[in-house]
Each structure stands twice: as C-alpha cells, then as structure tokens.
Amino acid sequence: MTTYRASRLQGITVFVQAVEAGSFTAAATRIGLSKSAVGKSVATLEQRLGVRLLDRTTRRLALTAEGADFHQSCLRVLAELDEAESRAASRRREVSGTLRISLPVTFGRQWVMPVLCNLARQHPKLTLDVAFADRAVDLLEENIDLVVRLGDPGNSASLSARYLGHQRTVTCGSPAYFVEHGVPTSIDDLANHDCITFGQGGHVFPWKLLDSEGRSVDVKIRGRHTISDGDALRAAVLDGLGLAQFPTWLVADQLRDSALQTALAPQGVEGSPIHALWPATRDLAPKIRATVDELIRAFTPVAPWDRDLA
Incomplete structure (x- = not known):
C-alpha cells in the first residue's frame, strides 16, 4: 500500500513538472529521468484516472480541460505537502516539548533554576520538568533528558558530557x-x-x-x-x-x-568539575542543545558566583 501511494505521488510530481517544463524532454532534464520514463509515468497516470490529461504535439504539450482541472488540484496537494514538510522541519529545529532535567538540590535551586527560567521565557513552547536529587541519576533508566552533575561525570559511552567549569x-x-x-x-x-x-x-x-x-x-x-x-x-x-x-x-x-x-x-x-550530561545520540534535540548552550553562557568563562569575589 505504501509503495502504491508513493508511485501515485511520483506520477503527480512528474505530471506537474511536465506541464511546467512544456515537454517531456525538458521535464526529464529537470527531474533526472529519461524522456521515456516521464512519458510512461504520465501515461500510467492517465490510465489510472481514465482521462486524457495532455495533448502531445511535436513541439509542445497542451493541457486538456480535464488536465487543467487536475493540474490545479495537484498544485494544491503539492503545496500542502511542502507546507507540511516545512512545519515538520521547523518543529525539528524549534525549542519545544518537555525538558526532563535533574539538578543537585542546593546548587540547582540557587544557580541553575534562574538559567532555566530565562530559557523558558525565551521559548514559550518549552515545558520544564525539573527534579532535584543529590545522587548520580541514571538518565536512561529514569528517562531524563539532561542532568547537571557536580563531581566526576563518569565514563559512559551512552552519555555525552559538556564541561561547565570547576x-x-x-x-x-x-x-x-x-x-x-x-x-x-x-x-x-x-x-x-x-x-x-x-x-x-x-x-x-x-x-x-x-x-x-x-x-x-x-x-x-x-x-x-x-x-x-x-x-x-x-x-x-x-x-x-x-x-x-x-x-x-x-x-x-x-x-x-x-x-x-x-x-x-x-x-x-x-x-570537583561541573558537567551537563545527556544520552548520547547522533541527532541532539533542540531543547537539549539550547539548554546546554544557555548553561555554557551562564557559567563560563567565569562562574557567576566567583565574578565579584577577590
């Protein structure tokens, strides 16, 4: 079923390209197919619909009445598809969703929470789920996105770490x-x-x-x-x-x-050092990246608690 739908979408795309290019030859150049493959794709589409979409001449393609109507419908469908892809890509880049973060109790309350509050104000679609614990939290077992750890960060291949200072x-x-x-x-x-x-x-x-x-x-x-x-x-x-x-x-x-x-x-x-830790993945979620970047800005190059001390 999936393959069938994909071939239907490809047929629509080839048809629209043929109309815009004005010939099968020009369309083939645009989309990287052979001229015969373009012609076969349009013919298959016409056969499936049971109507003739294009009148072929030696010089140019011309839309039939049914073809013109179908072409407009195809343009709307493809435009909606482009918009859907753009929305999905935007959400992928957008700092949004729930950030589950674990903090050391006193340090987290006093120094990390102001950073998180500032981050949440910058990103209205970000939701904070903050837990406090003075222990080595197991991120994978406890489904935690990010942890700020005081002391040895460990050496786990399943975790990524960013140094925030000492x-x-x-x-x-x-x-x-x-x-x-x-x-x-x-x-x-x-x-x-x-x-x-x-x-x-x-x-x-x-x-x-x-x-x-x-x-x-x-x-x-x-x-x-x-x-x-x-x-x-x-x-x-x-x-x-x-x-x-x-x-x-x-x-x-x-x-x-x-x-x-x-x-x-x-x-x-x-x-002892201070680190941000998160599960190691090839594709870092924007909410984690933004939080780590904000912590780096807040705590480096000189920690805020040390800036005014002699």
Whole structure:
C-alpha cells in the first residue's frame, strides 16, 4: 500500500513538472529521468484516472480541460505537502516539548533554576520538568533528558558530557569565630580549631587544601561536628560554631558581605568539575542543545558566583 501511494505521488510530481517544463524532454532534464520514463509515468497516470490529461504535439504539450482541472488540484496537494514538510522541519529545529532535567538540590535551586527560567521565557513552547536529587541519576533508566552533575561525570559511552567549569572551595569561619580562636595559617593549625566536616551516607569528605609548596591536597579532617546538609553547615559556621569548607557557589553572598571570611587559601582551591550530561545520540534535540548552550553562557568563562569575589 505504501509503495502504491508513493508511485501515485511520483506520477503527480512528474505530471506537474511536465506541464511546467512544456515537454517531456525538458521535464526529464529537470527531474533526472529519461524522456521515456516521464512519458510512461504520465501515461500510467492517465490510465489510472481514465482521462486524457495532455495533448502531445511535436513541439509542445497542451493541457486538456480535464488536465487543467487536475493540474490545479495537484498544485494544491503539492503545496500542502511542502507546507507540511516545512512545519515538520521547523518543529525539528524549534525549542519545544518537555525538558526532563535533574539538578543537585542546593546548587540547582540557587544557580541553575534562574538559567532555566530565562530559557523558558525565551521559548514559550518549552515545558520544564525539573527534579532535584543529590545522587548520580541514571538518565536512561529514569528517562531524563539532561542532568547537571557536580563531581566526576563518569565514563559512559551512552552519555555525552559538556564541561561547565570547576567548583572552587574555600575554608571559612565567621568574624566572631576568628576573633575568639584566631585564624589558622597552616594545615597543622587546624588541629587547634573546631572544624565542621560535611558527610553523607557514613562518608566524610576530605578538605581540599594547599600544602607548603602550593599543591592541592586532600586532607582528612578530624571534625568536632559533621553535618550532611550544605545549608545547615553554612548556618552553623555563620553562627560561629567552627570552621568548614564550602564551594564558593554556596557562600558567595556571605563572602561578599563579609559575613564569612576565608582562611589558609583566600582565593580557594580548585575542586570537583561541573558537567551537563545527556544520552548520547547522533541527532541532539533542540531543547537539549539550547539548554546546554544557555548553561555554557551562564557559567563560563567565569562562574557567576566567583565574578565579584577577590
């Protein structure tokens, strides 16, 4: 049935080309067929319709009355087909549909959501479906279009990745804490301070510090307290409970307002990377491409949370 319909459409196309070209020879040149193939196609069409569409002369083709009427109908059909193809191609390029995206909870809420809101305003046909999770989301298993991941992006052949930058980590305390306990000047000094570590699932994360030669090292800190939520950890340090290490994106406002102050490496130490990940396909959906491009514009070359920090 499909082949039959395709041959009918081809016959109509050849007929219209023959009329516009004025001869089978000229039509054959236009569409890349032989003159005999063009003539046979038109003859088959006439046989199927049971009417003569063209009067053939040695010099030129002439439409019969039935042929003229059929020709106008064919032009309308082909115009509608062209319009349908254009609409389909436009939708293929258009940023539309539902974008299912997974974000780290605090980072996503504070820094990615404004980017997504701006994107949605630019593209009225885009629908956001945003989930928050502080875990390694399985994009294929959970039917996710895009994920922003803090840390190691992994090495899966089924995923594509785009680097968005690195986190920068700083060791912070409140001004009141430093007045009471002093400011540590070396890694060894931390043993004399109330350090608060970040831990999840029984794992306590090391601090990234600079050794005496300026090299980045991971240091296991014996913290007096351990807190598993970044916002709560920040609140505890603001309250003067002790020192902690943060990514600058979490404490940018507090550093800018001097509610928190840095110690050891004031400029911070390069931490884990930030990536956008999506299922690897040869044809990237416009909604994913647009989102990744918007994230790149927002986060590079300098991350917004670091732009005003010394």
